Amino acid sequence: MIVGRSAEQSRINRLVAEAKGGRSRSLVLRGEAGIGKTALLDYAESVAGGMRVLRVVGIESEAEVAYAALQLMFMRDLHLLDTLPGAQAEALRAAFGASSAPVERMLPGAAALSLLSELAGERPLLCLLDDAQWFDRSSIEALLFAVRRLHADPVATIFAARDGDPGFPAPGVESLTLPRLGAADAARLATAGAALPGEVVDRILAESGGNPLAIVELAAHAGAAPAVPAPVAPLPAAGRLDEHFRRQVRALGEPAMTVLLLAAADHGSALSTLMAAAAEFGGDAGDFEPAERSRLVHVSADGVVFRHPLIRAAAYQEAPFARRVAAHRALARVLTDPREADRRAWHLAAAAGGPDDAVADGLEQVAQRATGRGAVAAVACALARAAQLTGAPAVRGRRLVAAARAAYDAGQLDRAAELADAGAELAEAPGEVAQAGWIRAQVAYERASPGEAVRLALEAAAPVLTTEPDLAVSILTEATWCARDTADPALLYRCADQLRSIPRSTLPTDGPTDGPTDGLVGGLVGFADLLCGDTAAAVEPMRAAFLAARDSDGRATLQRLNAAFMGLLIGEDEPAVAMLDAHVAEVRSRGELGWLPYTQEPLALAQLATGRIRDADSNVTEAMALAGELGQELEVVVLSATAAWLAAVRGDSAGAERHAAGVLDDPRRHGMAAAQATWALGLVDLMGGDPRRALDRLEAACEGPPGRDLMVRAIPDQLEAAVRAGDTTRARRFLPGLADWAAYTGSPVASALLLRCQALLGDEPAADQRFEESLAAGSCGPYDQARTRLVFGEWLRRHRRRIAAKEQLLEAYRTFDRIGAHGWLPRVRAELTALGETAPGEAGSAGGLTPQELQVVRRAAQGLSNREIAAELFLSPRTVGHHLYKAYPKLGVRRRAELGQLDL
Numbered sequence: 001m002i003v004g005r006s007a008e009q010s011r012i013n014r015l016v017a018e019a020k021g022g023r024s025r026s027l028v029l030r031g032e033a034g035i036g037k038t039a040l041l042d043y044a045e046s047v048a049g050g051m052r053v054l055r056v057v058g059i060e061s062e063a064e065v066a067y068a069a070l071q072l073m074f075m076r077d078l079h080l081l082d083t084l085p086g087a088q089a090e091a092l093r094a095a096f097g098a099s100s101a102p103v104e105r106m107l108p109g110a111a112a113l114s115l116l117s118e119l120a121g122e123r124p125l126l127c128l129l130d131d132a133q134w135f136d137r138s139s140i141e142a143l144l145f146a147v148r149r150l151h152a153d154p155v156a157t158i159f160a161a162r163d164g165d166p167g168f169p170a171p172g173v174e175s176l177t178l179p180r181l182g183a184a185d186a187a188r189l190a191t192a193g194a195a196l197p198g199e200v201v202d203r204i205l206a207e208s209g210g211n212p213l214a215i216v217e218l219a220a221h222a223g224a225a226p227a228v229p230a231p232v233a234p235l236p237a238a239g240r241l242d243e244h245f246r247r248q249v250r251a252l253g254e255p256a257m258t259v260l261l262l263a264a265a266d267h268g269s270a271l272s273t274l275m276a277a278a279a280e281f282g283g284d285a286g287d288f289e290p291a292e293r294s295r296l297v298h299v300s301a302d303g304v305v306f307r308h309p310l311i312r313a314a315a316y317q318e319a320p321f322a323r324r325v326a327a328h329r330a331l332a333r334v335l336t337d338p339r340e341a342d343r344r345a346w347h348l349a350a351a352a353g354g355p356d357d358a359v360a361d362g363l364e365q366v367a368q369r370a371t372g373r374g375a376v377a378a379v380a381c382a383l384a385r386a387a388q389l390t391g392a393p394a395v396r397g398r399r400l401v402a403a404a405r406a407a408y409d410a411g412q413l414d415r416a417a418e419l420a421d422a423g424a425e426l427a428e429a430p431g432e433v434a435q436a437g438w439i440r441a442q443v444a445y446e447r448a449s450p451g452e453a454v455r456l457a458l459e460a461a462a463p464v465l466t467t468e469p470d471l472a473v474s475i476l477t478e479a480t481w482c483a484r485d486t487a488d489p490a491l492l493y494r495c496a497d498q499l500r501s502i503p504r505s506t507l508p509t510d511g512p513t514d515g516p517t518d519g520l521v522g523g524l525v526g527f528a529d530l531l532c533g534d535t536a537a538a539v540e541p542m543r544a545a546f547l548a549a550r551d552s553d554g555r556a557t558l559q560r561l562n563a564a565f566m567g568l569l570i571g572e573d574e575p576a577v578a579m580l581d582a583h584v585a586e587v588r589s590r591g592e593l594g595w596l597p598y599t600q601e602p603l604a605l606a607q608l609a610t611g612r613i614r615d616a617d618s619n620v621t622e623a624m625a626l627a628g629e630l631g632q633e634l635e636v637v638v639l640s641a642t643a644a645w646l647a648a649v650r651g652d653s654a655g656a657e658r659h660a661a662g663v664l665d666d667p668r669r670h671g672m673a674a675a676q677a678t679w680a681l682g683l684v685d686l687m688g689g690d691p692r693r694a695l696d697r698l699e700a701a702c703e704g705p706p707g708r709d710l711m712v713r714a715i716p717d718q719l720e721a722a723v724r725a726g727d728t729t730r731a732r733r734f735l736p737g738l739a740d741w742a743a744y745t746g747s748p749v750a751s752a753l754l755l756r757c758q759a760l761l762g763d764e765p766a767a768d769q770r771f772e773e774s775l776a777a778g779s780c781g782p783y784d785q786a787r788t789r790l791v792f793g794e795w796l797r798r799h800r801r802r803i804a805a806k807e808q809l810l811e812a813y814r815t816f817d818r819i820g821a822h823g824w825l826p827r828v829r830a831e832l833t834a835l836g837e838t839a840p841g842e843a844g845s846a847g848g849l850t851p852q853e854l855q856v857v858r859r860a861a862q863g864l865s866n867r868e869i870a871a872e873l874f875l876s877p878r879t880v881g882h883h884l885y886k887a888y889p890k891l892g893v894r895r896r897a898e899l900g901q902l903d904l
Helices: 006-020 037-046 068-083 086-095 107-119 137-149 183-190 198-208 212-224 241-250 254-265 271-279 285-293 309-317 321-334 338-351 357-372 376-388 393-409 413-426 430-447 450-464 469-486 489-500 518-531 535-550 557-569 573-589 596-609 613-629 633-650 653-664 671-687 691-702 710-724 735-745 748-761 766-776 782-798 802-819 822-834 851-861 866-873 877-891 896-901
Strands: 025-031 052-057 125-130 155-162 174-177 297-300 303-306
Touching (some): 006 025, 025 037, 037 125, 037 155, 052 068, 068 125, 107 866, 137 376, 137 613, 183 198, 183 212, 198 212, 212 241, 241 254, 241 309, 254 285, 254 309, 254 321, 271 285, 271 303, 285 297, 357 393, 393 430, 413 430, 430 633, 450 469, 469 557, 489 518, 518 535, 535 735, 557 573, 557 596, 596 633, 596 710, 613 851, 691 710, 710 735, 782 822, 802 822, 851 866, 851 877, 851 896
Parallel strands (some): 025 155, 025 174, 052 125
16 A cells, blocks of 8 residues: 555556557656655556566665676577677677676667666556665666667666665656655554554554555554553654664564575575575575564565565674674575675675684675676775775775776776775785776766866876886876866976877887887877977978878777877868768777777767768767767867857857856866867857957967867968958968968968958958968868858958859858758858849758757768667667657658758
């Protein structure tokens, strides 16, 4: 009987109905123990009406066993793995211990998404996940990733999680906290089983605090009592259910308490395992009988199920410490199957009362197995516990540093910092101390600022510059890019100085390699020189690093991203886009979801620079959503700067201001992202007819290192704003930097932009010639070509060359419309109106599609099936079909075959 939960039942009814209608929904029920979460899961199952139900209960003893909950959930459906995309199927096999292939951390989440979608193929699916706070972290990550990305599948998921430690954070999933019952509902529940005297009901209400389980237990005890309790004594639980259940456990007698202790210590074991352990204490299956009669447990061949988690806690905590240790040792002795090696190791660890190197070694082996399954949270936990049990300080330090690295990779930043601090104090090897400092730097990047991250990274790298150059280069690579993010020349100089001090002879020459190379170091030094203003010294080392990485077969993600972005900064636009596009495709194919937002960020910037507005928008939208799901908070901020620029160019000034505010208001002071966000706001002003305000903003964006990074491409915007504001002195302020970029890179793109700027500052006929030369260069992307045509058309109109002006303006209008840069259309329209001409209608073929619809449609146009598209975009096939269904009317097509004929 459920009392006082009508609102919650209605919400569950809607969730189930929406899932049956083909709309995936998820919900977290939260509250204290005994508040009624499990009862509501029972209710959801009762109203499922034809849905398939998957029900799983979290097990505390398996909270550190990688993918334990996920395996329990899908154990009856493993035959469906062959229907999943190959990488996803292999990821789940490895996660479940059936394969030794290494697993990328988030790929099991994509596999869980596909498997849930497959299970819902025949009929709608209801997933009920109780005691979710005890799910292992790897399973939690996988399941939350899956349910957040199920959209058009008939799947309903309800998690039930208890308040308090360890907690169950579930960002992106609706949460409903169950309140305690009010007086009227509490009274109804108290008297539902039997009539009780009014004074007893009043006391039950007062001492239960509105907790439904407390009400039921107190009422049952009071109803069975031979007399009304004395008013001077408390009711049996006295508001403390744990003590109430402890009394019940103690009343069972020693044999029953022993077998209950074993069941509580390993809630996941089959009855045969528990009985083998009980035999060491002289027990047998009959010892469960008193607990069964008291309705404390249900016993079957599959194991022992406690009626409530507090009963299990009482059975465990009521036993003396020595008895609990003996129980764990007994369980460890009977868990002899190699597949139970992890649980055996954890039982031995639970039984250890002090340092025990053999047990610590066993936990390190647990960590090694978890590493292969991509379960980095489990790795961190196993290594941290192994360190606690390790006798030798140096070994303990090594394990703490390794645990810190795993915790960082799992997104547990505060924990990673704590472990790194502890490990650094004990570690003796310089490389381990450097690793600890590197981890602290990476945490500081997310928690404090890029500047603090650089300072910590430089400190970490200093002792290993000559002794472990590979490690030093890896640390300094990140440090250099963090220094770039700060837009601080002093920090860039310091990074370059340390890089120069590394013996280059110790590094391999460029070629197919995943490790740091001599060319990479040279490129990084050149990159720092570029941002500090020495373009002459910077370009050739950067070009060498870019060409070497482009021709390499290596998989080192960070190095390839660095080199490709260097290519963009020296004007190698099209090769850089191709390299980044190919690398993002590789990351997708390998299922490296954690890397995907970081690879999409530079790709979006390259697409932005080359005028692929819709491509950049699709990448940024997907990357921001994924980074948010993965807890990459600062990456969301960085991507927001690009989102602001794209919104400005699309004509969404409110969106540009919103995204820019998210960057400019962030306390971590990401200087480069702030400059890009300011560039976006300057474009809004420039398009909106406020050139003086635009000039102020664009000058700020072009100042210092940003004006020699991507924002070198904002110099033409700053100059245009100054010209429109009538301030030719300020217009020339950054022109030498643009001229240096063009001269030293030899980039046709840079030359075309420089020619546009010179034309805006020049007089007839020189201006006319330079405009024509800029357009004839043919190297700029369509966006910059259209920008040149716009200002050229405006110049021609002012010089009364109406026919030529109309030609340029109409071509600019068509290009802006085609690529989705609709923010510039009002200005073109105004110029055409001044000529007495009417602008054509907006006819961009893909203009009405959302970014995700565009991604889906493009892949469908290439001939990919829904399953193939789903695997690439980490969606379900039904969601892909849903996007296509919505896209067809927007595109004016009725069949998939027609997509290939469109300009997408």
